[in-house]
Amino acid sequence: MGTLLLITLSVFSALIPPSFANNVLVNNPCRSYCGNITVSYPFALQSGCGHPGFRDLLFCMNDVLMFHISSGSYRVVEIDYAYQSVTLHEPYLSTCDTLVLGGKGNGFAVEQWRSPYFNPTADNVFMLIGCSAQSSLFQGFPGKHLPCRNVSGMGCEDYYGCPAWSLAGRGQMGTMFGSGPPECCAVAFEAIKAINLSKLDCEGYSSAYSLAPLRVDGPSEWSYGIRVKYSVQGNDEFCRACEATGGTCGYGSDGIRQLCMCGHMNSTSNCDSVTSATNRRTWDRLVTQRVTAIFMCILAWI
Ligand SMILES: *[C@@H]1O[C@H](CO)[C@@H](O)[C@H](O)[C@H]1NC(C)=O
Numbered sequence: 001m002g003t004l005l006l007i008t009l010s011v012f013s014a015l016i017p018p019s020f021a022n023n024v025l026v027n028n029p030c031r032s033y034c035g036n037i038t039v040s041y042p043f044a045l046q047s048g049c050g051h052p053g054f055r056d057l058l059f060c061m062n063d064v065l066m067f068h069i070s071s072g073s074y075r076v077v078e079i080d081y082a083y084q085s086v087t088l089h090e091p092y093l094s095t096c097d098t099l100v101l102g103g104k105g106n107g108f109a110v111e112q113w114r115s116p117y118f119n120p121t122a123d124n125v126f127m128l129i130g131c132s133a134q135s136s137l138f139q140g141f142p143g144k145h146l147p148c149r150n151v152s153g154m155g156c157e158d159y160y161g162c163p164a165w166s167l168a169g170r171g172q173m174g175t176m177f178g179s180g181p182p183e184c185c186a187v188a189f190e191a192i193k194a195i196n197l198s199k200l201d202c203e204g205y206s207s208a209y210s211l212a213p214l215r216v217d218g219p220s221e222w223s224y225g226i227r228v229k230y231s232v233q234g235n236d237e238f239c240r241a242c243e244a245t246g247g248t249c250g251y252g253s254d255g256i257r258q259l260c261m262c263g264h265m266n267s268t269s270n271c272d273s274v275t276s277a278t279n280r281r282t283w284d285r286l287v288t289q290r291v292t293a294i295f296m297c298i299l300a301w302i
């Protein structure tokens with residue numbers, strides 16, 4: 001009886017594909033860490049890893065993860081893989097405690113080729129500060145409807161209540177009774193597509209988002225930073241198929257074509273095709289040998 005069990009076990013172990021056993025144990029060569037942030041698909045720190053739309057984007061400096069796009073560099077506060085969002089911060093972004101003027105802020109704008117992959121979330125408010133009356137913000141809107149509005153319950157009326165405004169000796173009072181443009185104008189990214197302080201002729205900006213589904217009380221409770229939604233634009237099948245066969249997703253040296261890294265080989269589809277192309281014959285021979293050996297054992301035992 002014991003021998004029979006042994007035979008059954010060896011039959012099973014002989015039939016487990018060796019590639020499966022190897023792939024499960026192999027580490028993902030593209031996953032890495034920067035400080036305590038995990039960098040994983042579609043992001044990557046090494047060139048050739050991740051999705052091509054996310055190439056030359058993240059850099060790790062002294063355990064600080066930096067996000068680099070055409071408008072400037074930002075510190076990555078968090079990457080939320082479940083909600084596909086990344087939270088950014090930069091020193092010239094005004095908060096509830098400080099107003100940073102002088103037009104030094106990055107704002108937010110991405111390269112044309114990258115723009116399909118990144119969009120500030122719909123509940124992220126950009127508050128533009130000290131924009132001139134000549135700013136395109138206040139021109140050319142049909143019926144003179146200013147684009148300034150509240151986004152997700154956050155807007156300038158509440159933001160004026162922050163200590164930063166009284167510290168800077170500014171506020172809406174000056175313009176409330178005057179005829180100039182508002183000192184602060186809150187917009188959704190969708191409305192203007194690029195937050196470029198020099199182009200918009202603004203002195204500074206703030207950005208805030210609310211994570212809680214319920215309304216938070218007052219601007220001191222808002223989270224300051226830029227919350228960006230990322231997406232691989234629906235072409236995730238390639239990577240899913242690659243990972244399902246034990247591969248790691250990357251791209252070729254052209255920076256466009258996706259690749260599936262299968263240990264010692266790169267595939268333009270997934271690792272099953274690599275296995276079948278290179279290992280099918282040795283694998284078949286291996287199975288034949290083992291099955292023959294098992295049959296010999298059974299015969300000998302009988
Ligand atoms: C990562 O570290 C920073 C401080 O270095 C801390 O504020 C943050 O909460 C940490 N995040 C996680 C997910 O542990």
Ligand SMILES: *[C@@H]1O[C@H](CO)[C@@H](O)[C@H](O)[C@H]1NC(C)=O
Pocket residue numbers: 047048049250251252253259261264265266
């Ligand atoms: C596979 O592709 C990666 C990324 O382009 C590259 O770094 C690596 O050298 C390639 N490996 C082989 C075996 O061609």
Ligand SMILES: *[C@@H]1O[C@H](CO)[C@@H](O)[C@H](O)[C@H]1NC(C)=O
Pocket residue numbers: 070071072109196197198199
């Ligand atoms: C911002 O606008 C200025 C002036 O129009 C322009 O020179 C610059 O390239 C723009 N920056 C970005 C990141 O688009």
Ligand SMILES: *[C@@H]1O[C@H](CO)[C@@H](O)[C@H](O)[C@H]1NC(C)=O
Pocket residue numbers: 148149150153155157158
């Ligand atoms: C924004 O909301 C505040 C109250 O939170 C309100 O007083 C203000 O009128 C709103 N502003 C706009 C432009 O709708």
